[in-house]
Amino acid sequence: MKAMILAAGRGERMRPLTDHTPKPLLPVADRPLIVHQMTALRAAGITELVINTGHLGAQLTGVLGNGGAWGLRIVYSPEPPDALETGGGIFQALPLLGSEPFLVVNGDVWTDYPFVRLPAASFGLAHLVLVDNPPHHPAGDFALRADGVVEQADAARLTFSGISILRPELFAGCAPGRFPLGPLLRRAMTNGQVTGEHYKGDWRDIGTPQRLAELDRELRQRRSERLTLLPTGN
Numbered sequence: 001m002k003a004m005i006l007a008a009g010r011g012e013r014m015r016p017l018t019d020h021t022p023k024p025l026l027p028v029a030d031r032p033l034i035v036h037q038m039t040a041l042r043a044a045g046i047t048e049l050v051i052n053t054g055h056l057g058a059q060l061t062g063v064l065g066n067g068g069a070w071g072l073r074i075v076y077s078p079e080p081p082d083a084l085e086t087g088g089g090i091f092q093a094l095p096l097l098g099s100e101p102f103l104v105v106n107g108d109v110w111t112d113y114p115f116v117r118l119p120a121a122s123f124g125l126a127h128l129v130l131v132d133n134p135p136h137h138p139a140g141d142f143a144l145r146a147d148g149v150v151e152q153a154d155a156a157r158l159t160f161s162g163i164s165i166l167r168p169e170l171f172a173g174c175a176p177g178r179f180p181l182g183p184l185l186r187r188a189m190t191n192g193q194v195t196g197e198h199y200k201g202d203w204r205d206i207g208t209p210q211r212l213a214e215l216d217r218e219l220r221q222r223r224s225e226r227l228t229l230l231p232t233g234n
Contacts (some may be wrong), residue, residue: 002097003046003115004090005037006162007107008054008083013207022056024107025063029219030064032106033206038070042114046103049074050096056084086181091171095193099168106162110215111203120191123171124193126185130158131203142189142196150196151189161203 011023013122018026021044034051041049049067053076060076061124067074077093084092090104103118119127128150133140140157142150188194206212 001046001050001092001101001103001165002050003041004050004052004077004093004097005034005105005107006052006086006089007034007060008052008057008089009108010055010080010083011108014212016211017209017212020056021060022053025108025205026206028110028212028216029205029223030190033068033110033212034060034064036110037065037105037107038064038072039076040113041105041115041127042071047072047114050077050093051107051207052079052084052089054079054081061128061207061229083178085178085186087171087179087194090166090178090181091174091179092176095173096179097168101165101167104162104164104166108206109160109162109200109204110206111163111199113161113163113199113203114199118163120164123165123195124191125167125188126194127165128185128194128196129161129163129199130196130197131161133157133159134205135226136205136207142194144196144198147157149192150194151192152186158198161199164204 001042005023009023011018014023025032029035051074057078064074077095077096079089083089113129130142130144137159141152141160143157144150170188185194204211204215206215
């Protein structure tokens with residue numbers, strides 16, 4: 001399975017940090033945020049990545065190259081500086097992603113979600129990873145039924161994590177240009193063609209400098225605690 005990391009956005013909420021650095025390259029515990037995602041994907045056996053680029057995209061390609069340093073193969077889908085939004089960006093990259101289902105990950109999230117558990121088949125047009133609603137998004141996005149179908153119910157909503165498996169057929173009838181992914185998912189939900197799962201592990205939307213700093217402190221603390229537990233030589 002191929003994966004796409006969405007990395008083209010301007011990152012307005014992260015300014016001034018993103019004035020000179022694309023958000024996916026902002027450092028977290030001494031590694032760019034996007035590298036945390038790349039290594040997690042590689043650990044799950046996913047080695048072929050598509051990354052879309054927009055704002056300061058040359059920095060991304062310069063740092064990541066062809067992905068060989070991480071045991072990956074990266075191809076890029078360049079977009080205009082103002083980007084194509086989620087739907088438009090994925091649609092443009094479809095020729096690079098192929099005809100089979102593919103994984104999509106937002107470039108501004110951090111998680112310990114084990115990508116290996118995502119289903120490779122046996123779902124409709126999309127499979128979404130949903131998480132508990134964070135404080136900054138208390139209303140959530142979608143509801144998950146007991147049978148695993150995702151719908152637009154008003155009650156008991158969860159938050160879309162930005163992690164999904166999509167089929168190219170989800171984009172049938174789309175035209176090149178800027179458009180969001182959400183309306184396509186909602187259209188598919190009306191036909192019962194979206195499944196999902198509720199992940200209760202660690203997930204963060206790194207949308208502000210404060211959240212970035214909090215994650216950096218936590219990961220450094222965890223690393224320090226692990227080092228403290230390592231046995232020492234005599």
